[in-house]
Amino acid sequence: MKILYLIKTIARIIKYYFFGYKRYLNIFLLIIKHKPKKIIEIGVYRGTRSLEMIECAKIFNTDIYYFGFDLFDDFENSILNKEASKKPLSIKEIERKLGKHNNINLIKGRTGVTLKSFLKQNKMSFDLIFIDGGHSIQTIANDWKYSERLIALNGVIVLDDYYLNNNKIIKKYGCNFLLKKFCKRYVFKESLFCDWAKIDNKKVKVKMINVIKKK
Numbered sequence: 278m279k280i281l282y283l284i285k286t287i288a289r290i291i292k293y294y295f296f297g298y299k300r301y302l303n304i305f306l307l308i309i310k311h312k313p314k315k316i317i318e319i320g321v322y323r324g325t326r327s328l329e330m331i332e333c334a335k336i337f338n339t340d341i342y343y344f345g346f347d348l349f350d351d352f353e354n355s356i357l358n359k360e361a362s363k364k365p366l367s368i369k370e371i372e373r374k375l376g377k378h379n380n381i382n383l384i385k386g387r388t389g390v391t392l393k394s395f396l397k398q399n400k401m402s403f404d405l406i407f408i409d410g411g412h413s414i415q416t417i418a419n420d421w422k423y424s425e426r427l428i429a430l431n432g433v434i435v436l437d438d439y440y441l442n443n444n445k446i447i448k449k450y451g452c453n454f455l456l457k458k459f460c461k462r463y464v465f466k467e468s469l470f471c472d473w474a475k476i477d478n479k480k481v482k483v484k485m486i487n488v489i490k491k492k
Contacts, residue, residue: 282332289329299470300437301326303485304407305333306469307433312337313404317427319388319420320410321345322365324374330407331378342380342401345371346392347410349385360411361450361476388416392423402429409437412450412476421455425490434488441471441482450476452486464489 286305293301304326313334318327327345334341348356349368356362366374368383375381384391388410406424410416417436424434436452447453456465468485475481 279336282335286329286333286336289333298472300468300472300483300485301329302470303468303487304330304435307405307435307487308333309336311404311431311433313432314338314340315342315401315403315405315429316344317403317406317424318343318345319347319392319406319408319424320362320365321347321349321371321383322363322409324366324371326407326409327371327375330405331375331381334405335378340380341378342382343375343378344382344384344395344403346384346386346388346395348387349383351385351387356411360413360416362411388423389419392420396423396426399427402432403427404429404432406432406434407437408434408452412438414448414450414454417452418454421452428490431489436486436488437483438474439467439484439486440476441484443476443479443481446476446479446481451483455488456486462490 290305293299316330321327331341331343347365349365352364406428408420428434438451440447440451466487471482471484473480474483
């Protein structure tokens with residue numbers, strides 16, 4: 278099976294490099310480097326990234342523990358504008374997509390509630406946390422607050438939605454504020470690749486940020 282996951286991962290890397298969404302190559306590169314066994318994804322959406330992360334990680338480890346947080350069936354259309362986000366699939370649809378893999382845990386609800394509860398009950402620390410849920414500063418700040426307490430030593434927190442060329446957008450959305458607020462406590466590294474995204478009907482350049490806590 279590891280050979281199959283390797284082939285799939287190579288095919289996905291080629292697809293993203295040549296056909297768009299290059300910033301997602303960052304996820305593959307991090308998994309290849311850090312070989313995570315325990316993964317959290319905040320913002321599952323359609324489960325595409327979920328499947329890619331799990332199968333890439335299984336090149337190196339047979340048992341991968343995945344926890345995916347999203348609103349799923351509780352998503353309301355009023356959230357679309359507030360969070361500049363997209364409607365996720367239902368839990369049942371994601372379960373079908375990831376169904377052949379073991380240790381899949383999908384947690385429904387607002388992360389202000391679900392992550393807080395998870396932190397109290399969970400005894401694991403995680404090797405990789407990918408934050409790509411709601412895009413408002415408030416929601417990202419909440420997701421960051423709990424993620425930095427769940428990440429393992431030498432683990433990596435990956436934040437999508439680092440915007441490069443629009444100060445008005447940065448005041449409302451994205452993770453740019455974290456770099457200023459926590460720059461002395463963490464090592465922030467920009468991903469190599471960037472894409473164009475549309476936020477509030479404006480095109481902006483977007484990258485990922487990889488975060489490692491200083492010892």
